[in-house]
Amino acid sequence: MTDVAKAAAVSQxxxxMVLNHVTSARLSAETRSRVLAAAQALNYQLPQAQQKAPAREAQPTTxxxxxxxxxTSPHPVVSLDGARDAAWQHGYTVQLVVTRGKPEQEAAAIACxxxxxxxxxxIYSTVFTRQVQVPAALLELPTVLLNCQDPAQKLPSVLPAELAGGQAATEYLLSMGHRRIGFINGEAWMMAAQQRLSGYRRALAAAGISxxxxxxxxxxWMSGxxxxxxxxLLQSPQPPSAIFCANDLMALGALEAVKQLGLRVPEDISVMGYDDQEISRxxxxxLTTMExxxxxxxxxxxxxLLEQAASKAPPRRRLIQTDCPLVQRHSVRTL
Known part of the structure; x- marks a missing residue:
């Protein structure tokens, strides 16, 4: 090494640093090149013990x-809690990146x-249940979609059972004796609104109610x-005996409307929400609601994801729908 230093006119x-590939050293490309050329001319190699050992393949940990x-919503935070706990129980940690739906941020996060x-x-997740175009880079490793689906339906997806939830909520009101049930829905273009309305209609049809x-x-989705x-609904010629709101925030607005009309919940009108947000307690x-x-x-x-990784098989379409349980409180009464 002393001979190489003299030939290259540098310090030992x-x-x-050059022969050990210390990339953090502040050495010019010309200096590195000169040292490597001198070492090659002198046929110098590092002793075996000093040579860099081949990197072992890292075991998955993340x-x-x-x-x-x-x-903007409490829901994705709670989903992250569930993912974190499941990962930790199996010896993994979760590394979160929020992309704000911007492709450039998403690409940078994936590369990092x-x-x-x-x-x-x-885990590829969205705050609203919707269809997504999955970045091609994700397909190199096992991938699971959370609260979203890909149009090609090639990847496993975990979704809330919204249609069943809307149906269960309406069936509960029917079981309490209500036959004229109002429904205040969210924005019609959203998958959650479409499926909760479908569940409402299915429950009515099953009960023989037009x-x-x-x-x-x-x-x-807002209280206003x-x-x-x-x-x-309450000022219509034939007001309902119960109002099912497609989320808890709209149910808060419904409760205020009932109060302003001089009515009482649940004595005069039953009100039911959906989501089981903290405020509903x-x-x-x-508020009686669906979780x-x-x-x-x-x-x-x-x-x-862990099952998919363990199987080492190509990804396949698998739809996992998680039930939305009924949370009974005091805003619904039996007729």
Whole structure:
């Protein structure tokens, strides 16, 4: 090494850094080239003990978790909790990146996580249930979709059983003696709104009750449209005895409408929500609702990913629908 240093006109430490491939050393390309040329001319090689050992293949330790948004709704945070707990129980950690739905951020996040050793696979999640175009780079490793589906339906997807949830909510109101049930829905283009309405209609049909469009009001998931929809329903010539709101925020608006009309819940009108957000426990009266199973969905997504990784088989379409349980409180009464 001393001879190489003299031939290259550098210090012995510089020779050591070049031959040991210390990339963090602040050496010019010309210096590195000169040292390598001198070593080659002198037929010098590092002693065997100093040669860099071949890197061993890293064992998977991490699950990449991509989500478009996490701060605008409580639901994706709870899904992440479920995924984190499932991963930890199996000896993995979850690394989260929020992409805000921007392709350039998504691509950068994927490249960053792919560069890390020990990446097992991907959870690809969305805040709203919808169809997605899955980035091709994800298909190199096991991938599970959470709260979304790919149009080609080639990947496993974990979704809430929204149609069954809408049906179960309506069946509960029917079991309490209600026959004229109003429904305030979310934005019609969203998958959750479409399926909850389908469940409502299916339950009515099974009970032999004709669907009445006058009992269905359009909303936008916010309390203001819940208020407006409930006002319209309650001031109609044939008001319903119960109002089923497609989420808890619209149910809050419905409760306020009932109060402003001088009516009482549940004595005069029953009100039911959907999602089981924290606020539903603290309304007056506490809100009967359907639980959106975010935690269970996140947990199931990781378990599905681990199964897929263990099988080493190509990905296949698998739809996992997680039940939405009924949460009975005090805003619905028996007629």
């Amino acid at each position: 430490s510089t020779v050591s 699950i990449g978790y991509l989500v478009d948004e996490i701060s 996580l792919q560069a890390q050793p020990g990446l097992l696979g991907w 669907y009445d469009p006058a009992l269905v009001k359009a909303g936008d 449209t819940g208020f407006d929809g409930a006002m319209a 603290h309304t007056h009266p506490p 959106l199973p975010n935690y269970d969905m996140g947990y199931a997504a990781v378990e599905t």
